[in-house]
Amino acid sequence: MNRSRSPYLSTRIAFSLLALTFLFPAANPASAASWNVHAQPARLVNGGPLLFQVKPPQRLESLSGSWIGHQLSFRFDAKSKTWFALGGVSLETAPGSYALELTGETVAGKAPSQKVSFSRKFAVTRGDYPRIEVKLSVESKFTEPSPEQQRQIQEGQEVKKDYLSRVTPEREWSGKFAEPAQAAISDVFGSQRIFNGKTSSPHLGLDFRVPSGTPVEAMNDGTVLLARPLYFEGNFVVLDHGQGLLTLYLHLSEFKVKEGDPVKRGQVLGLSGGTGRATGPHLHVAVRWQGTYLDPAALMRLSLP
Ligand SMILES: [Zn+2]
Numbered sequence: 001m002n003r004s005r006s007p008y009l010s011t012r013i014a015f016s017l018l019a020l021t022f023l024f025p026a027a028n029p030a031s032a033a034s035w036n037v038h039a040q041p042a043r044l045v046n047g048g049p050l051l052f053q054v055k056p057p058q059r060l061e062s063l064s065g066s067w068i069g070h071q072l073s074f075r076f077d078a079k080s081k082t083w084f085a086l087g088g089v090s091l092e093t094a095p096g097s098y099a100l101e102l103t104g105e106t107v108a109g110k111a112p113s114q115k116v117s118f119s120r121k122f123a124v125t126r127g128d129y130p131r132i133e134v135k136l137s138v139e140s141k142f143t144e145p146s147p148e149q150q151r152q153i154q155e156g157q158e159v160k161k162d163y164l165s166r167v168t169p170e171r172e173w174s175g176k177f178a179e180p181a182q183a184a185i186s187d188v189f190g191s192q193r194i195f196n197g198k199t200s201s202p203h204l205g206l207d208f209r210v211p212s213g214t215p216v217e218a219m220n221d222g223t224v225l226l227a228r229p230l231y232f233e234g235n236f237v238v239l240d241h242g243q244g245l246l247t248l249y250l251h252l253s254e255f256k257v258k259e260g261d262p263v264k265r266g267q268v269l270g271l272s273g274g275t276g277r278a279t280g281p282h283l284h285v286a287v288r289w290q291g292t293y294l295d296p297a298a299l300m301r302l303s304l305p
Helices: 002-023 147-163 296-301
Strands: 036-040 049-055 060-067 070-073 075-077 082-088 096-106 115-125 131-134 185-187 192-195 206-208 215-217 222-230 234-240 245-252 268-271 283-289 292-294
Touching (some): 036 096, 036 115, 049 060, 060 082, 082 283, 147 222, 222 268, 234 268, 283 296, 292 296
Antiparallel strands (some): 036 049, 049 082, 060 070, 060 096, 075 082, 185 206, 206 283, 215 268, 222 234, 234 245, 245 283, 283 292
16 A cells, blocks of 8 residues: 555655756855855864865865954965865954955856855854962062163064064965973963952963973974064064964973075974063963964864865
């Protein structure tokens, strides 16, 4: 009995599906469906770096994006046929839903090139950053600087203002970001220290517990943007990895590179120390992207093209 009914039923179902497709053609527009936009990591947090990967519906000549007030220039990875851009979410960004606005230009062929655009929203949640009670105090020259020290502080601020917001469009980094030293972590990014009951500004880097004289290695390929002593940072090396991404290495006892040098991931930049504002020898590394600090540990966890 079932055998005689089933062909009729399946025909009914097929007709119903066909009717639905005609009734709701806009429910799944082909153009939007074929943009594939993906972010890494799966959970985006304030202070976190991220990688956007985009597969557009047609071949593109160029692709750029706008993301929470930042401009992203995408690069094409021929192997995976995806466009990618490294970026981040500033620590000050409030949790919420933010749009990645994409604008591309199609490859000119029989038809002239045309502008295409697409937008996708991503949720940003609050990162879990610790609050730590700190008993240590720093020398008074850092809390009550003399006029000469104030001049040095001012000079350091001007150098940082001039160099640390630079954006070199070309990408120099390639593949994963590596640890600058093989050592235990003594303080994480985003932690807030409480000195004598007062909450200080958040820790904007990652601290490695290393004795003085430990080799400090480049986290990725790049160019030495700064290699000079500054008041708070001590002997300070900054690498420019391109696309607005910089890595910073503080409190070194010795430089092994000079400004303008090209470097490879793993190359020794200097030796660790306790110069500048440091409570003892350690390595403080920071990641800066288009003028905002990002979590170095989270950057090292991204798997990058
Ligand atoms: Zn630190």
